[in-house]
Amino acid sequence: MKLAVLSRLGTRFRMPYLLLGAAFTALTLIFPQIGLLEWITMIPLMIGVYRLCEDSTCSLKKAYGYGFVTVYVFYFIIYHWITYLYPLDFLGMDAGSSLAIIAAGWLGLPLLQALLGGFLFLLFRLLHKIGLFAQKPLLRPFLFAALWVIFEWSSTLGWTGVPWGRLCLGQSELLPILQSSALLGSYFVTWLIVAVNGLAAYAILYHGRTLLCTALAASLFLANLLYGAIAVSAPADTTGETVRVAVVQGNINSHDKWAPDSMDMIRQIYGDYTRRAAEDGAELVIWPETTFPFVLTPASSIGRFVSSLARECNIALVVGALHYDEEGNLYNALFWVEPDGTVCNEVYAKRHLVPFGEYVPMRDLIMTLIPPLANVSALDEDLTPGNDPALFDSEWGRVGSLICFDSIYEQLTLDSVRNGAELMILSSNDSWFFDSAAVYQHQVQAQLRAIESGRYLVRSGNTGVSAVISPKGECLAWIDPLVDGYAVAEVQMINSDTLYTKVGNLFVSLCIGTVVALGLGSAWTQLCDRRRQCLL
Numbered sequence: 001m002k003l004a005v006l007s008r009l010g011t012r013f014r015m016p017y018l019l020l021g022a023a024f025t026a027l028t029l030i031f032p033q034i035g036l037l038e039w040i041t042m043i044p045l046m047i048g049v050y051r052l053c054e055d056s057t058c059s060l061k062k063a064y065g066y067g068f069v070t071v072y073v074f075y076f077i078i079y080h081w082i083t084y085l086y087p088l089d090f091l092g093m094d095a096g097s098s099l100a101i102i103a104a105g106w107l108g109l110p111l112l113q114a115l116l117g118g119f120l121f122l123l124f125r126l127l128h129k130i131g132l133f134a135q136k137p138l139l140r141p142f143l144f145a146a147l148w149v150i151f152e153w154s155s156t157l158g159w160t161g162v163p164w165g166r167l168c169l170g171q172s173e174l175l176p177i178l179q180s181s182a183l184l185g186s187y188f189v190t191w192l193i194v195a196v197n198g199l200a201a202y203a204i205l206y207h208g209r210t211l212l213c214t215a216l217a218a219s220l221f222l223a224n225l226l227y228g229a230i231a232v233s234a235p236a237d238t239t240g241e242t243v244r245v246a247v248v249q250g251n252i253n254s255h256d257k258w259a260p261d262s263m264d265m266i267r268q269i270y271g272d273y274t275r276r277a278a279e280d281g282a283e284l285v286i287w288p289e290t291t292f293p294f295v296l297t298p299a300s301s302i303g304r305f306v307s308s309l310a311r312e313c314n315i316a317l318v319v320g321a322l323h324y325d326e327e328g329n330l331y332n333a334l335f336w337v338e339p340d341g342t343v344c345n346e347v348y349a350k351r352h353l354v355p356f357g358e359y360v361p362m363r364d365l366i367m368t369l370i371p372p373l374a375n376v377s378a379l380d381e382d383l384t385p386g387n388d389p390a391l392f393d394s395e396w397g398r399v400g401s402l403i404c405f406d407s408i409y410e411q412l413t414l415d416s417v418r419n420g421a422e423l424m425i426l427s428s429n430d431s432w433f434f435d436s437a438a439v440y441q442h443q444v445q446a447q448l449r450a451i452e453s454g455r456y457l458v459r460s461g462n463t464g465v466s467a468v469i470s471p472k473g474e475c476l477a478w479i480d481p482l483v484d485g486y487a488v489a490e491v492q493m494i495n496s497d498t499l500y501t502k503v504g505n506l507f508v509s510l511c512i513g514t515v516v517a518l519g520l521g522s523a524w525t526q527l528c529d530r531r532r533q534c535l536l
Contacts, residue, residue, distance in 0.1 A: 014048040014055075018070040021045020026077035028170035030437045032444070035170040039196050039221060045070065046194075046201035049121065049144060053128040060122050060129070067121025068114045075110035078165045081436035082106040089255070112160045120151045123515070132522035138209070141198025143518070145191045146511035152190055153508045156409050159361045163408055164441065167193045172444040175473050176228030181451045182471075182498040184507040185410065189224075191511070196221050232472050237454075240422060240493035241396040245468060246282035247460040247477070248273045250291070251484035253431045257462070258293055263301075266292060271309055273486040278313035280488045284394070285313075288462040289320040289332065289350075289404050289429040296321035296335055298343040311341035316394060320403070320427045323347050329384040332358060334401050334427055336392040346393075349386025350403035351412055358383040389416040397422035397493035402449075404428040407442070407459075410505075413449040417501050422493040424449065424457040431463040435481045439465055447473040454498040456491035 024041035028034055052058055052066055082105045088098040124144055127133070133140055148167075155163040168189035171177045180188055196217045203213035250269040256262060274285050296302045302321060310317040316339055323333035331349035338344065355361050359382035389412075392399040400421025406412045407426050416424065426446055430439045443465045450457040450469045457469040464481030468489040477487035 014051045015066065015069070017044040017048030017051070018066060019073050021048065022070045022074040023077060025167070025170075026074050026165070029078055029165060029167070029441065030080075032170050032172045032440075035173050038167065038170040038193055040200060042194060042197035043201045043204065046141070046144070046198045047205060049124065050140065050201065050205060052121070053125050053140075058125065060125055063125035064118040064122040068118035071117025071120070072110045072114035074117075075113045075165055076106070078441075079106055079109050081433055081438035082109070084434050084436040084438070085432055109162065112162070113155065113165070116154055117151055120147050123147055127515075127519055127522070130519065130523045131526045132518055137206075138202070138213075139518070141195050141202055141213075143515060144198055145194035146515050148194045149187045149191050149508060149511045150515070153187060153505065156411065159355045166190060166448075168448065169441055169444045172440075172447060172473075176225055176232050178448065178451055178473055179228035179231035180224055181448055182231070182454055182500055184503070185452055185500050185505055186448045187505065187511075188507050191507070192220055192224055236471070236492065237494050237496055238492060240495060242490055242492055243394075243396045243423070244281050244283045244488060244490050245458050246274075246277035246280070246285045246486050246488045247458060247466040247468065247479065248277065248285060248287055248486045249461060249464055249466040249479045249484055250288070251463050251482060253463055254429070257290070257431075263292070263294075267305055269484065271305075273484070274309060274315070274317070275313055277486045277488055278315050282315060282488050284316045284318070284396075284458075286318045286425050286427060286458050286460040287320055288460045288466075289427040290322065291319055291427075291462075292321040294322060295324055295330075296333075296343075303343055306335070306337050307341035307343055310337040310339055314339050318392075318401075318425055318427065320429075323349065330381060331386060332383050332403055333386075334403060334425075336394075336399075344392065346390055348390040348392070348401035348403070349388070350383070350406060351386045352406050352409050353383055353385050354405050389419045389421070391416065391419055391421055397495070400424045400455075402426040404430075407449055408445045410449065410452060413453050414501060414504055417453045417455060417497075420495075421453075421455065422495050423491060424453065424455045426457060426459040428459060428461045429463075430461050430465070430481070434463075439481050443467065447475075452498065452500045454496065454501065455494055458491065 021042050021044035025038060028038040028041055052063060082102055086098050086102050087095060088101060124147055127143060152163060152166055155161040166186060168178060168186045171189065178189060199213040199217035203210045248270055250266065252266060252269065270287060270291060277285055292302050294302060296319065306317055306319050317337040319335045319337060321333060321335060323331045334348040336344040336346065353359050389400055398420045400416030402412060402424065413424060430442055433439050446457055446459050447469055450471055451473045454471045456471060459469065460466045464479055464483065466479040466487065467475045468477040468487065468491060470476055471494065477489040479485050479487050
């Protein structure tokens with residue numbers, strides 16, 4: 001009787017189920033302190049999905065609509081931090097224009113995700129409609145998890161893709177759970193989260209499967225946790241060269257950094273903290289993204305300053321600034337300065353630029369439709385993306401680089417490591433987000449890259465977070481947002497591979513292949529059955 005009532009409620013009120021699941025799960029990404037709850041927060045969503053697919057009156061169009069709304073709500077909550085950008089006066093915008101841009105961002109970014117996310121539900125409904133689950137209904141939790149993985153991965157493609165709301169971000173306070181990212185990437189953790197929630201929902205809904213589904217869900221969770229506990233406690237790789245690194249956080253916000261008279265302030269703050277870090281034994285010092293929002297050349301005043309500072313402190317120094325190449329292209333770049341003061345010719349150029357922050361996609365169309373959006377960038381011209389990992393050769397080993405937005409795209413770190421990077425550095429500018437959830441979510445992306453690649457990752461932010469992260473994702477040093485300072489820690493150069501650096505996103509390919517193969521197989525079986533019926 002109780003199950004029958006629940007069944008009727010699930011069919012009638014599926015939208016509340018979907019929205020509750022989306023909202024609760026989004027909150028675990030914003031507040032990872034409650035991240036353990038993410039293993040059950042999607043249960044209402046999964047109940048809604050199951051009931052949606054079992055409703056014979058639900059068309060593919062309706063399924064897409066349900067998915068669109070669900071994914072939109074999920075990302076609308078996650079992207080709440082966009083409001084922290086107000087006001088955009090450092091870009092010369094008045095209050096009205098600032099509100100319009102921020103509203104466009106808060107409403108528009110979830111829209112881009114939802115347009116794609118709707119297909120997640122549409123495809124699941126289609127698989128149900130062609131009879132895939134008729135004989136094996138217990139495939140549903142695992143197939144929906146595979147579809148969610150494909151959806152997350154697809155968010156890394158094209159300028160509209162922003163993989164910010166990955167489910168595994170909610171597990172940042174539970175490092176053992178994230179260790180399997182070193183095997184099959186963070187997408188595998190996402191798959192586990194969705195599959196466990198799906199199995200729990202199945203156990204609640206379907207009488208006779210409760211024990212089996214509960215056992216499967218518990219086994220997946222505990223097996224991953226056990227592996228993670230063993231991996232975290234395993235001894236660290238100590239075969240490589242050791243280097244004492246420092247991150248410097250000047251806490252100069254975007255408004256002040258772009259001011260015409262900012263040069264002296266930047267020099268004083270970063271110079272003083274770098275000298276103190278060197279006194280504490282730092283051999284390699286990392287400065288943030290666009291520490292100097294000006295073009296750096298060895299002969300420029302900036303070049304002479306950093307060269308003199310590196311020589312004075314006898315350190316290697318990584319500096320964020322702008323760079324023009326011989327063809328006149330402008331880049332957001334990192335420069336390596338040797339202890340003898342030499343500014344190296346090798347320059348790392350940011351590979352994944354921020355749309356509407358560092359360049360304007362479809363500029364002519366945007367200028368016509370939404371002129372203020374074309375003027376969001378603090379620069380007068382579009383930046384050019386880099387296309388090379390551009391490793392720095394140091395006395396300790398090869399160093400790979402990332403700049404800010406680069407860190408949320410796992411393929412860029414993968415490319416650097418496969419090209420020989422033994423240490424990863426990340427210079428970032430999160431000053432736009434102050435002390436909002438965005439700062440911490442961006443930091444967690446860096447922790448994922450460290451685990452996946454099996455490398456130490458050194459992160460320096462203009463206003464924070466700055467941190468030194470171990471290959472297990474542990475923060476060995478940390479500077480809170482909106483404070484100035486420096487932190488020093490010892491890291492190891494590592495040249496061994498994780499399974500993930502060898503196979504890359506093989507797990508994503510397996511998910512795609514499984515969905516396609518099962519879908520085609522089921523469609524073929526259904527077609528053959530219809531032909532037999534016609535012959536009879």
